[in-house]
Amino acid sequence: MTINGASSEILLKVEDVSLAFGGIKALDSVSFDTRKGEILAIIGPNGAGKSSMLNVINGFYHPQQGTITYKGQTRKQMRPYQAASQGIARTFQNIALFKGMSTLDNIMTGRNLKMKTNLFWQALYIGPARAEELKNREAVEKIIDFLDIQAIRQKAVGKLPYGLQKRVELGRALAAEPDLLLLDEPMAGMNSEEKEDMSRFIIDVNMEYGTTIILIEHDMSVVMDISDRVVVLDYGRHIADGEPHEIRANKEVIDAYLGVSHE
Amino acid sequence: MSDSDKQQDLDTFPKLLQHNATRFANVPSIREKEYGIWQTWTWAEAAEEIKAFANGLATHGFGRGDKLFIIGSNRPRMYWAMCAAQSLGGIPVPTYQDAVVEELTYVVDHAEVKYAIAEDQEQVDKLLQVNELGASIEMIIYDDSRGLGDYDAEYIFSFENIQASGVEFCNKSPTFFEDQIALGSGDDVAVLLYTSGTTGQPKGVILSHAGLIFGSERVATLESLTEKDSVMAYLPMAWVVDHFLCYTLAYCAAYCVCCPENQDTLLQDKKEIGPSFHFTSPRVLEAQRTDILTRMEDAAGIKRKLFNYFIDHASRVGISIHSGEKVSLIDRLLYFLGEIYAYGPLRNNLGYSKTRITWTAGEAIGPDMFDFYRSIGINLKQVYGQTEAGPFLTAHQSGGVRSDTVGVPLADVDVKIDEHGEVIFRSPGAFREYYKDPEATRKSKNADGWILTGDAGLFDHDGQLKIIDRIKDVGTMSNGSLFAPKFIENKLKFFAHILEVVTFGDQRDRVTALINIDLVAVGSWAERRNIAYASYQDLASRPEVYSMVQESIEQVNIDLSRDESLANSQITRFVILHKELDADDGELTRTRKVRRRIIHERYAELIEALYNPEISRIQVETDVVFEDGRKGIISGNLKIRDVKIFQTTQKTG
């Protein structure tokens, strides 16, 4: 597989989606496709509706208009846990880890959907429940190794530095072995070294597991580096999409976004 | 099987492997903390892995005399690769994993390397760069596939891949592996180790199977090491000590080698395993002691005072108690309380609770440092050797441990002092020659086959060897008195806040010093005093820090003034350097020994200023290499301070 490992098969199709809170339009008739295996970046100024777009995709918000077609199935509404069970995982802009739990337990929680045993066996912690715990622990350890966070395995996540928390959150999302991974500003607040690490992880996830990734990111150099395609939103409207070099040259994008020095 | 048979049969490491795989089939041979638990391979399992890999190598044309370049951290597969190469009559060439491309290129070219095994993507990238620079590595095998998925170079293989072809090959030629091992003999080259060398290009030291087995068996007997023992594998694989401890000795004694999860978890991993046999360098011991004292500074008042009390008590009676001397009942009782309160928990937290023997070597250790560890119940012993010796020459015998010596020669090893005061040796374990460097070989061996160590030393009245310094470093001052820089430096390095010292005095009338402070210790000291600082450089230039260092130097001066022959070596002036001495800048070796010649060159102006009483401040600019390989300049305006010196007291000796 190469960096541009995306096939032409469409994994997710967003069609004509609109979302409003009260009178404010967060998304205004947005449409775009995500191909299987690609890294798609959504960019746009603050308040452009990027996070709302992710929230629509994984069922947290229900759009007033438009459809989402995922793996060939079109739907208007679903609950977030249903999205999860269909292989959509995500991370959050403001880290949403389970603060009272260790790194290991956070990532183990991400395995929830892979675990089936009932309450009775779990209370006894024998037979299938124990076997299941051990099997999934093994899977989680692969992720811990992958993200190089062995040293914080048993630490409570609340006390970890920001960059590591982001990494643990990525781990938790990966634990679900998602087909589609939504990353909401995975590099916000990181220094350049941490950003580099995180970019590496994202590319590795995409390559090693073939996971399709949609990410929101402000750092343009990162976006241009790691994404296969870019979608640009502005005030809830879709104003452009294309490969990074096309976006960089797009006049409308430059006017709406890149030209504005917000850094 | 009688002992003589054994000597004949088991003359190579692959043969020892086969032997262990039958004798200790179910005994753990190697562990690695991976995926959160200690993955364990018994001798039988390890033998299978090695066989598969060796057969795989053979299918790719690896044969007798071929070198297998090994670069990466201590992992089971890296050690297996060594044995696999040896099984086929090949020669492993382990290399420092943090070596930069230029260093690698030299070794790859010099050793005519065609096959290489690399730990991960980072190392593979380096090897690819080496090839771009004109080397001709024909095959790169990697252990960890992470991030290597899109590498399309056709000569890159995964370890599993090689093993798979090995298994397939084995089905066709089931006895190939065993036949190849049988072809080997003790005289074969076992390993090619490049010494980092304090001067010039590295030299390839050729060690034979028989030589290494000789050394290993002496040590195994000396310390009664058996398959029940264990050791941590954390030293650089290219260092002869790691090769000895985690490979040759491990194969001879059949003990278990334990690889940590990664560098960040090393301490925790060591604590979990609690190795029964441990090797550590004086530098690590220093850092650890600094760490202990720094952390205890933050403990609550009573807790700290009690701790200090017990540590003091240990320094008074601990060593006597451990060497079975007569100690008053009260002192014994207090020591017992200290054992519960401080020493036991301390050993536990440092991971020494289960450690029978701890060896230290590589550099001289400050006597105070040495005594500190022994007094709290860590059985620390000094050993002495070098790569060319394969590697150990002398070691402390139980009951004969002294802080100022490195012990007595191992059985069947001859060590003596030549007419220049240099330590020279003859040993069946000694190296054969420097690879492709007859000139260097000739220089280091004298006509009678004695090998020069380059160290100045002397034998004590009870036959224990004392090492003074590198012979080329030992100088004379202009007034004719002896100048042994390392001796003075070690005394200073005992202070927790001093990390590194370089003293000057050869051919001079006075001694001066260049100091590196310990950022961790001084940083925490500064924090407790609310002294804000931005960087190492900032902290190093603080007058408070200067005063603290000055005090330490004056204490050392008092100490030196007690000994007539050393009184002239009192330090008169010093400067705290604006940067830490760094291996990347060539100032230290990879094993973190000071490269004096380079320091003399780089800081010539500064050194002159130290001897010019007119100058009390000097602007210095230094080229540095940053971690990411970029080059830059660090400059600083450094203060030079004078230090009080003391009159020789009448007492001597």
Add this chain to the structure above:
Amino acid sequence: MNFFIEVVLNGLMAGVMYSLVALGFVLIFKASGVFNFAQGVMALFAALTLVGFMDEFGMPVWLAIAGTILVMIALAWLIERLMLRHLVNQDPIILFMATIGLAYVLEGLGDILWGSDVKLLDIGIPHGASDYMLDTFDIYIDKLEIFAAVTAAVMVAVLALFFQKTRTGRALRAVADDHQAALSVGISLRTIWIIVWSVSGVVALVAGIMWGSKSGVQFSLSLIALKALPVLILGGFTSVPGAIIGGLIIGVGEKVAEVYVGPMVGGAIENWFAYMLALAFLLFRPQGLFGERIIERV
């Protein structure tokens, strides 16, 4: 039909009483996020103190009331000083638990100071059936309850004015909206807390007087706090009008149910009926009558 109106009116009057207690809850919750479980006990404590001042020290009514108000303010100061101050930034549940502890303390303290026997409270509020209502509409209503309704209305009006028109009131609202913002304009959170607890102490006193005049001052007075809780979930924890209207709904619903449904199932359903009513309501409007809709953001 008259009977029904009588029941409803009685319910409304009882509801006013609930509202008074609920009001104290809302004030504190709005300004400090503390769910003050001790509100009921505060009412009991205030009433006990009032009775104590009148009976033990023979104070005239106005002086006793003024004294009790001072005591309640002192109490607010002490609570801030000894308890709240040390619990800043703790989880809401911890603060809630602390107020349960406070309830225990006040209950024990009240009993130790003034004794635990039932006391009569008579500060001259008219009693007995309102002749006017009886004559004109043939409806039985206690004058006390009319008085209580009027007092409650006045209290609400005063509080509304206080919040809208005074600087302190506006500060309180600012705190309720955003602690950080309030702090940044230089309002001390501690002052605010003292004021809020004092005000709700006074509200508790009024509630204590009303309930005490009606049925005597005794431990069971503190249980009306439990009655006020469904009012809160119905009206919303942060809404003053919610507390009033919720109280009225609960009061009426409870009385109507007691009279018309109670006999069918054995009576005494008022203990839980209000809860069931509020709960059923919540299932459709989780934020309560006047609570703000929570938009969850991620």
Add this chain to the structure above:
Amino acid sequence: MFYRETGQYKTTYSADQALFPIAQDRYVIYAVLFGTFVVVPMVANEYWINAILLPFLIYSLAALGLNILTGYCGQVSLGTGGFMAVGAFSVYKLMVAFPELGFITLVLISGLITAAVGTFFGLPSLRIKGFYLAVATLASQFFLVWLFNKVGWFVNYNATGMITSPPMTIFGVLITGPSAPPAAKYLLCASIVAISALAAKNLARGRLGRNWMAIRDMDIAAELIGVRPLRAKLSAFAVSSFFIGMAGALYFAVWLGSAEPTEAFDINQSFLVLFMIIIGGLGSVLGSFLGAAFLVLLPILLKNILVDGFGTNIALAAHIEIMTIGVLIIAFLIIEPHGLARLWRIAKEKLRLWPFPY
């Protein structure tokens, strides 16, 4: 200091995920079990068992139950008293109707009945959160107590409204009623509590426990990784009520012997158990025990000091006791809001790192 962990390495996940992976912890647990089941029955007298040990064990069980709901799953409940009543009345009806099933089975069934009732009252938790939910759970408290008061069937139409536990035996030993040997009662309760604690710990460290904590810590994120909120919350209500129901059954049948709904299961029971988990430590099995021990012992201690020590009259002593408990609770929340279990954890961490401060 006493934690010498060097050399304790794990080569399998099952060893690494063991209940007590540190050897020293295991020794402590063995010692505690030995003390509980061997030493105490030999040395404890009737007063100790009836006044201290039985209430301690039974409240520990109830606290364990509430801690699962409140501590692990983050749902505050004030209905514990009501659920204990369900357990008590269930076991009463069952003992009368099916004495042949054996006492332990009946206690288990009572737990299951309570679990069903608890699940039903947990339904609103999908829509309402935080204090709204806490207040809503009061509905169950008041409704259930009212129900047992008003419906004669529950008390077998006993005119006094009291229920009295009929004599039951296990292995031929009497375990209910005033003439049952205290040691038998104690051992029965201790066994049930020990097994329950083990089950609770197992649940807490498994998938279900993680899902509960996920809901507690960040319910939105939990849902987005596939935890179904209603299912997780209801399972917490069910498990919690199961334990509380068993506690109620033992409370009535073994400890009190007879009970009357208004008195024995009033709202103060709910508060008492809630206090126990807060003081003991939310989200900690150990904390449930520590909290129960603290609040069972405290009143006895206070009473001994005030009445026996200073000769205070009983009524005044009762007031002082109430006040002291209030003060202690506030003081506790100020000093260590995470409870005794946190103190223990800190102490243990210190011992593990000894002599280092961090």
